[in-house]
Amino acid sequence: xxxxxxxxxxxxxxxxxxxxxxxxxxxxxxxxxxxxxxxxxxxxxxxxxxxxxxxxxxxxxxxxxxxxxxxxxxxxxxxxxxxxxxxxxxxxxxxxxxxxxxxxxxxxxxxxxxxxxxxxxxxxxxxxxxxxxxxxxxxxxxxxxxxxxxxxxxxxxxxxxxxxxxxxxxxxxxxxxxxxxxxxxxxxx
Numbered sequence: 001x002x003x004x005x006x007x008x009x010x011x012x013x014x015x016x017x018x019x020x021x022x023x024x025x026x027x028x029x030x031x032x033x034x035x036x037x038x039x040x041x042x043x044x045x046x047x048x049x050x051x052x053x054x055x056x057x058x059x060x061x062x063x064x065x066x067x068x069x070x071x072x073x074x075x076x077x078x079x080x081x082x083x084x085x086x087x088x089x090x091x092x093x094x095x096x097x098x099x100x101x102x103x104x105x106x107x108x109x110x111x112x113x114x115x116x117x118x119x120x121x122x123x124x125x126x127x128x129x130x131x132x133x134x135x136x137x138x139x140x141x142x143x144x145x146x147x148x149x150x151x152x153x154x155x156x157x158x159x160x161x162x163x164x165x166x167x168x169x170x171x172x173x174x175x176x177x178x179x180x181x182x183x184x185x186x187x188x189x
Contacts, residue, residue, distance in 0.1 A: 004061050004136040055112050055122060056165045058093075060159050062107040063172050064150065070136035075099045083129040083155045091115055091123040101134065106170075113160060128158045134173050146177035 002029060014057040060076070077093030080086070093111030101107035109132065134150040135141075154168035 018062070024060075026124075026182065056110045057113045057123075057160055057162050058109075058111055058168055059130070059165050060109045060130060060154060060168045062101060062109055062132060062134070062171045063170060064101060064103060064134070065172070065174070066103045068103050068173075070138075070148075072101050072149070073097075073101050073114045073135045073137055075101075075107065075109065076133045076135065077109065077113075078131045078133065079113050079123060079128045080131060080153075081126065081128060083153065083157075085129065085131050085153055089116055089131070091128065092119060099134075110165065113158075123160055125160055128160060129156070130154050130158060130168050130171075132171055132173065133176075147175060149176045150174060151176050 058077075075096040078085075078089035079091035080089055080092070091113045093113055096109070099107050111130070113128065115121045115122050115123055131153040132151065133144050135144065136149055139149040150173040152171040152173040154171050156166065156168040158166045158168065
């Protein structure tokens, strides 16, 4: 029987590896670990989340009527301290780009609430009401355009801070021109 040199070398290396694994090497170099493990876990990490985007305060189911034919651009949640909403909002939620909403396709909204002046600061303790603007293609950028964009509000009070997100229920969106005459998202201003 003839062995190939490569096979022989592989067998020798495997044999040396086995000796090393089972401690069959130099017995004169015994190592004794007399030390004590003094490592302690002093991890005091607590969750101090200051990212207002992660703090959901309200949920809602948004719907549009059967004759809705626009292309949604984004949803902008806004907060007021009174209902119906009057004047400028005092808080906003994170805008949702390209929402999947349409006739028979409701949109499940979850939103945070931050101040209008500094959108990195959570809305302070108090009672608020949620309104929603659905901006569509050809509509407004900073303010909704009557007859083009869509809006709606909920009369369910949200008391911040919340222990769990408040479900304000269904909000049926209507053309913005129909909303502003009823003290809608800008109070008719």
